[in-house]
Amino acid sequence: MxxxxxxxxxxxTTWGESHGKALGVVxxxxxxxxxxSEADVQKDLDRRRPGQSEVSTPRSESDSVEILSGVLDGVTTGMPVSMLVWNKNAKSSAYDYIKDIPRPGHADQSYSERYGIRDHRGGGRSSGRETIGRVAGGAVARKLLSMAGIEVFAHVIELGGVKARSLSFDEIRSNVDSNVVRCADPGAAEKMLEQVNAARxxxxxxxxxVEIIAxxxxxxxxxxxxxxxxxxxxxxMMGIGAVKGVEIGAGFECSGMKGSQMNDPYVLDDGQVTPATNHAGGITGGISTGMPVICRIAVKPTPSISKTQQSVxxxxxxxIDVEIHGRHDPTIPPRMVPVAESMMALVLVDHMIGSGLIGPASLLK
Amino acid sequence: MxxxxxxxxxxxTTWGESHGKALGVVxxxxxxxxxxSEADVQKDLDRRRPGQSEVSTPRSESDSVEILSGVLDGVTTGMPVSMLVWNKNAKSSAYDYIKDIPRPGHADQSYSERYGIRDHRGGGRSSGRETIGRVAGGAVARKLLSMAGIEVFAHVIELGGVKARSLSFDEIRSNVDSNVVRCADPGAAEKMLEQVNAARxxxxxxxxxVEIIAxxxxxxxxxxxxxxxxxxxxxxMMGIGAVKGVEIGAGFECSGMKGSQMNDPYVLDDGQVTPATNHAGGITGGISTGMPVICRIAVKPTPSISKTQQSVxxxxxxxIDVEIHGRHDPTIPPRMVPVAESMMALVLVDHMIGSGLIGPASLLK
Amino acid sequence: MxxxxxxxxxxxTTWGESHGKALGVVxxxxxxxxxxSEADVQKDLDRRRPGQSEVSTPRSESDSVEILSGVLDGVTTGMPVSMLVWNKNAKSSAYDYIKDIPRPGHADQSYSERYGIRDHRGGGRSSGRETIGRVAGGAVARKLLSMAGIEVFAHVIELGGVKARSLSFDEIRSNVDSNVVRCADPGAAEKMLEQVNAARxxxxxxxxxVEIIAxxxxxxxxxxxxxxxxxxxxxxMMGIGAVKGVEIGAGFECSGMKGSQMNDPYVLDDGQVTPATNHAGGITGGISTGMPVICRIAVKPTPSISKTQQSVxxxxxxxIDVEIHGRHDPTIPPRMVPVAESMMALVLVDHMIGSGLIGPASLLK
Amino acid sequence: MxxxxxxxxxxxTTWGESHGKALGVVxxxxxxxxxxSEADVQKDLDRRRPGQSEVSTPRSESDSVEILSGVLDGVTTGMPVSMLVWNKNAKSSAYDYIKDIPRPGHADQSYSERYGIRDHRGGGRSSGRETIGRVAGGAVARKLLSMAGIEVFAHVIELGGVKARSLSFDEIRSNVDSNVVRCADPGAAEKMLEQVNAARxxxxxxxxxVEIIAxxxxxxxxxxxxxxxxxxxxxxMMGIGAVKGVEIGAGFECSGMKGSQMNDPYVLDDGQVTPATNHAGGITGGISTGMPVICRIAVKPTPSISKTQQSVxxxxxxxIDVEIHGRHDPTIPPRMVPVAESMMALVLVDHMIGSGLIGPASLLK
Structure with a gap:
C-alpha cells in the first residue's frame, strides 16, 4: 500500500527527504x-519555514517553490500541478554519529524495522520537512476553499502547560501571527515563550x-x-508527525457530560434549522451541520533533545547514552499551525469536490 | 465517494438500516x-447484541448471522465472504412522531442536508445497528490476527465521571466481561452502574x-x-458513531510533558532493540514499534434522552419541544467495546495483509 | 488487492458462487x-437468466432479486443498495468427477495456483453466474443513465463465423431481442442459430x-x-469471463488505415463543433466527443465441451482424457449481451457521477 | 476522480505537459x-526519445532524467522515487495558429469540452511526451521484475498493412532494436519503412x-x-494515446474458433500441470497460467498530418481547412514499443507486489 x-x-502525492535533493508534491x-501563482503557495510555505525565530530550528532554508506543470498563463488547466522546493542548507555529516543509533521518540527504529534501510540524514522522510509537500498542496486547497467561502485557521491553545484563555474567532485571526508561539492570547503567549526558553x-x-477551525x-x-x-x-491530523490525540467539538470532555448537556438543541435561525450550540464541533453522524468545524490536536514535545538519553x-x-545535537525546534506546535491548517483544508476540499460543490463549473464562468 | x-x-463493505429487511457485510x-464458521462470527455479534442488560436498549434481536459465500467445507476460498443478519424486532411506527423532527445530537438533520431524504425509522443507517456489519467483518479479521499471535481487547475505563484504576492486561482480559458496564475494575464498575441507573x-x-489494546x-x-x-x-475510531476524541499512548497528556519524559528510551531486551517504556502507545513515526498498541476513545452520552429538548x-x-422515547441505551461505551475492538482488528489485519505478513501462504501449509 | x-x-461489490447459497451485490x-423497485432490476436479470432457449444452459433458475437495503418507500436514500438472488437449481454432485481435474479453457487451474483451494462446484466464483451481481448493479446504473438521456444497448454481430450486416441503431434496438442469438440482422441470426445447433x-x-453502443x-x-x-x-469488458479482445470505434482496422482516413473531421452542426464521422468510436484522448460510444468484444467459444479433451x-x-458434461451454454455471446451492457453502464455512470453530471441535485427536484 | x-x-503519478517546464513521475x-541509478531509467527513456530516426519527430530532446528522492547511496529506501526531465526544445509559437482550431483525431476538442481550458502548445498533456513519466516509472518496474525472472518485450508486427512473419521469442529479442521501425522480421521491416516514407x-x-510479451x-x-x-x-494498453484495440492470446480470432480449437489442453511437464498450447495468451479466468502473457494492440495512424483536413x-x-505542420511522427508504433512495455511492466509489478511475490524481503537479503 x-x-x-x-x-x-x-x-x-508528496515526496522527498530532509537531506535529499528536493521535496515536492503533485x-x-x-x-x-x-x-x-507561486506567490499563493509561497505565502503558506513561508509560515511553515524554519529559522524564523527562537522557537524554531536555526536551519536556514528559503523554501522557494517552483510550479512545474498544470498552470497556463496563471490559470490551472485541470492537469496535475507539480511543485518542488530544493534543499539548500542540509548538513548531512552532522548526523553521521547517529547513523546506527535510533533516537528515542523518533521514527528511526520503526523505519529500520519496516524497511531494513534507513535514511539517517536529518530523519530522512520522517523529518518535519516532509510537510513542505502538504503545505504546498494545502495552499492550493485553501485557495479553492476561499472561493467557496470556507476559511481555515489554527492557533496554539496550550504550550508547556500554559493554556490560552477562550478567544473569539476574530481575536484568533487577528492575533495568531503576532507572536512567535502563534498563540492568540498575548498574555498566555508571553508565558508560553518563557516555557520554550526554559526548556531550551x-x-x-x-x-x-493546537486548535483548528473551519x-x-x-x-x-x-x-x-x-x-x-x-x-x-x-x-x-493523527497522520501529522508528533500528534498523539485528536478531538472534535467537546472532545474528551464529553465523557463526563450528560446527554442533556452535550446535545445541541435546534432553533430556527433566519428560517434555517440550526444548532443553538456547537458541542458537536460542526459534525454529527460524520456529516457537517453548517456550524464551524472545530478540532484540537495534542502535540508531543520535540523528540530531539540534548539531554542525555539511553539508546542502543x-x-x-x-x-549507550546519546545526546541529540543537530538543529531542531524546542517545541513543535507553533510550526504545526500551517501544517494542521493544510491538512484540514485538504480534507475539506476533497469532500467539497467529491460532492460537486467545488468544480470547474464554479470557477470558469 | x-x-x-x-x-x-x-x-x-457494510449495508443495511436499523429498520430495513436486514443488515450485512461483504x-x-x-x-x-x-x-x-458462523459460530466464529456469532460469538462477537453476541457481545454487541442489544437487550442483554439494564445498560442497553430493550430491543430484542437474536442477530443470527448467515454466511452466504466464500466458505467451502468450513474453509475460506479467497472469494468474498458475504454475511447477513435479518432484522426482526423493528418497531418503525414508534418513530412516526419524529419523522419531521431532527433529534438533537443525532445525525437526522445532517443526513437531511446531505441526502434530501432521510430514513427516520430508528435512525436508518445512522443507527448503532449499522455496526453489525463492522463486528461481523471484524470477527473474520480477529480470527486471522489470532493466527498471527495478535490479540485485540477493549474495556471501559471511564463512565459518567467514574474512572477505573490502572489495570494489568491480564486483569482486563479476565474481568472485562464479568460485569454489564465492561469495566475490568470491579469497584469502579459498581459505581459506573449506579451512574447509568441514575441517568436512566x-x-x-x-x-x-473506552481503551483498546492490541x-x-x-x-x-x-x-x-x-x-x-x-x-x-x-x-x-473517530468513524464510530458517538466518538468525539481519539488518543494513542500518552495522548493529550503529552501536551504537558517534556521530551525527556515523553521519549521512550531504547534498551536491549533479549538481543532486540526495545523501548523501555511505552508512552508512544506502540507507534512512532506512524509505524509500530513492537510494543502493545494502546488507544483511547471519548464516547459522548447517548443523544436519545427522554428529557425535554428543543428542536424544530x-x-x-x-x-417545538421533543422527548425521545423509542428504545435506546442509557450509555454507549459498554456496547462500543466489541465495535472498537473490531475497528482496531480491521486496521491491523489490513496492514498485516498489505505487508504480506498474513496471507494464504501462512494459512495453507 | x-x-x-x-x-x-x-x-x-459482488459476491457469491455458482453453487453457493446465493449471489448478490452491494x-x-x-x-x-x-x-x-425490484422489477427494475428483475427486467435485466431476466435477460441474463439461463434456461430460456436452446442456445443457453438448461439449468433452470428464476433468479428473483430481493432488495435488502437503501430504498425507502420505493426511492433510494443514498445508502448502499444490497441485492441478492438465491441459488435453487444447483446440482453440485454433477461436478464431483472433475474435483481434481482442471477443465481446459476454464479458470480451474489458475484458481488452484492462486488460492490453493478451489470451489469446483459449477466453477465456483469463476462461473458465469457471478455476473448476476454485475447485471443487478448495472440495472441501477442504467436507470440513472436513462434519466440523463444515455441509453446503452448491445447485440451479437458475429457468431460461429457468421457476420451480421451493418445495421442502424433503430434496427438494433428493435430486433435484438427478437431472436435467441440476439443478432439484430434476422437473416444472419438464422444462420448463426444453425451454427449453434451444429456445434452442440x-x-x-x-x-x-458482441457490439456495445451508448x-x-x-x-x-x-x-x-x-x-x-x-x-x-x-x-x-476484458474483465468479463471469455472476452479475449476489445476495440473502440475503428478498432483493429485502424492499423491498416491512413491518418487522412481515420481522422474524424470537424463540422458545425447546429452551432456545435461536431465530428462528421465516428471512426474514433466516440472517444479521443480518452475523453468522450459527444458521438455515440462504440465498442466491440471478442468472445471465445464456451470452454465446456463434451468432446474429449486432454487434462491431468x-x-x-x-x-487423462476428459469430457465435460454438466449443463452449459453452447455459445456465450447471446447471454453476454446484458452483461456487456451492464459493464458499459457501470463505467458511464461512474464517470457521470464523478463529474457531477448525475447526482442527488438532478434527482430530487 | x-x-x-x-x-x-x-x-x-505522472505530471507535465509537452511544452511546460518539465515532465515527471512519482x-x-x-x-x-x-x-x-539514473542510468537504469535513462536506458528506457532513450528508446522512447524523439529525433532518433526518419520515423520519428525531429524535435530534439535529450530527456535526461534526474532522480530527486527515494534513493540513498544507489539503493531505494522504500520512500517515493521522484524523477523529472526538463523540456528544452519546445517551440510553442509553432502552435499559435491552431490555438482555436481543434485538430481532427486529436484530443483538442474533447479536452476543451472537459476542462473549458486547453493547453494548445504541442498538445499540452495529451501529447505523447506525457509517456516520459510512464516509461521512467516503467523502468523501475522492469528492474524489479527482472530480479523475479520476468522479462517484458514488445515489437511491431504490422505497419501500414505490412505484417511481420511469425517469430520466436529469441528472434524478437535479438532483432527488435536492429531497425528503426522496431520490427523483428527484417524483410517486413524494410517494407514497413517504405510505407512510412511513402506516407510522409x-x-x-x-x-x-504492436505485440507485447511477458x-x-x-x-x-x-x-x-x-x-x-x-x-x-x-x-x-487502451489508456495509451492512439490505441484503439487490445487483444490477449488468440484475441479476435477466437470469435471464429470452436471450443475444441481454442481450449489449451493440460499436460504434465516436469511434474507440473501445464497448458500444451497458449491460445489463452497466458491468462484464464483473469489469472495467469504460467505461460507467456501475450497481448497485441492496434495503434491508429498519427492524427497530425499535413494533408488538408476540415475543422472549425x-x-x-x-x-475552415487546416494543415497540421509542427513536428510529428509519421507513424507511432515504433515509438510505442517502450511505452507498451512499460505499461505491461507496471501492471505485472503491481500484481507481483500486491501478491507479496516481490517485496523488501526478496531484495534485502
Missing part, C-alpha cells in the same frame, strides 16, 4: 480555471495543543459510514 | 485457507472512555506519510 | 432520490463478437491520462 | 533495497499493431472478478 498520497477527489484533481536552556523540549463549511459534507468528515479529519548502538549492539 | 467500504487489502480480501431514572444519558503487533507495520498506522486507527418541526417549520 | 469491487464514484454511491450436436462450442453520452467524459473513458471500458488428474498426477 | 495515477501496490511503493511524402500517416510470469497472478490480470492489461475555428465559429 503506497503511503504517500492523500485524498480521493483532490489528491496530493496535486491531482485541481479543477481547471483557478488563478494560481535545559536541553529539553515541550508539547502543546468556518463557512456548508451543512451536508461527509459520507455516512466510513468516509465520515470527522473520521477523515482525525486520520489527517545497533552496529555494536550495545546500550 | 462511496462511503460504506473500509480497508485496502482486507476490505469490508468481506473482500480474506485469504484462502482460514477455518471459518432522570431520562438522561452518560458518556465515557498485543503481539510486530514492529514495522504502517506506511510512512499518509497510511500511518496511528492515522488509520484514528480514522477508524421541519414540516411546519416551527420550534 | 481485493478484486470484487468495481467503480470509484458508483461502486459495486451498490454504493447510488444518489438519493431515484425511484427503484458435435459436442463443441462457438465464439463470436448513445446520449455528453462530450467531456473521461480523465486525461489514466482514468480515460476508453481505458475504463476496455478494462471493464491432479490427485494421481496422471494425464 | 484524479486521473494521473496508475497502480495499487506500486503506483506511478513512483510510490518501490520496495526498499533495489539498486537503482504524401503528408499522411500510417497505423499498425515471459517468466508465475501462475496465479490476478484477482478473481474485477482486478483480473487481463482486465488490468487491457485498461493499461472556434473563435469565429466558422468551418
Amino acid at each position: 503506497p503511503g504517500n498520497s492523500f485524498g480521493h477527489s483532490f489528491r496530493i 496535486v491531482d484533481g485541481v479543477p481547471a480555471g483557478l488563478t494560481l 536552556l535545559e536541553g529539553d523540549s515541550i508539547g502543546g495543543v 468556518t463557512g463549511v456548508p451543512a451536508g459534507l461527509g459520507e455516512p459510514v466510513f468516509g465520515k468528515l470527522d473520521a477523515d479529519i482525525a486520520g489527517a 548502538d545497533t552496529a555494536s549492539m550495545k546500550e | 462511496p462511503g460504506n467500504s473500509f480497508g485496502h487489502s482486507f476490505r469490508i 468481506v473482500d480480501g480474506v485469504p484462502a485457507g482460514l477455518t471459518l 431514572l432522570e431520562g438522561d444519558s452518560i458518556g465515557g472512555v 498485543t503481539g503487533v510486530p514492529a514495522g507495520l504502517g506506511e510512512p506519510v499518509f497510511g500511518k498506522l496511528d492515522a488509520d486507527i484514528a480514522g477508524a 418541526d421541519t414540516a411546519s417549520m416551527k420550534e | 481485493p478484486g470484487n469491487s468495481f467503480g470509484h464514484s458508483f461502486r459495486i 451498490v454504493d454511491g447510488v444518489p438519493a432520490g431515484l425511484t427503484l 450436436l458435435e459436442g463443441d462450442s462457438i465464439g463470436g463478437v 448513445t446520449g453520452v455528453p462530450a467531456g467524459l473521461g480523465e486525461p491520462v489514466f482514468g480515460k473513458l476508453d481505458a475504463d471500458i476496455a478494462g471493464a 488428474d491432479t490427485a494421481s498426477m496422471k494425464e | 484524479p486521473g494521473n495515477s496508475f497502480g495499487h501496490s506500486f503506483r506511478i 513512483v510510490d511503493g518501490v520496495p526498499a533495497g533495489l539498486t537503482l 511524402l504524401e503528408g499522411d500517416s500510417i497505423g499498425g499493431v 515471459t517468466g510470469v508465475p501462475a496465479g497472478l490476478g484477482e478473481p472478478v474485477f482486478g483480473k490480470l487481463d482486465a488490468d492489461i487491457a485498461g493499461a 475555428d472556434t473563435a469565429s465559429m466558422k468551418e
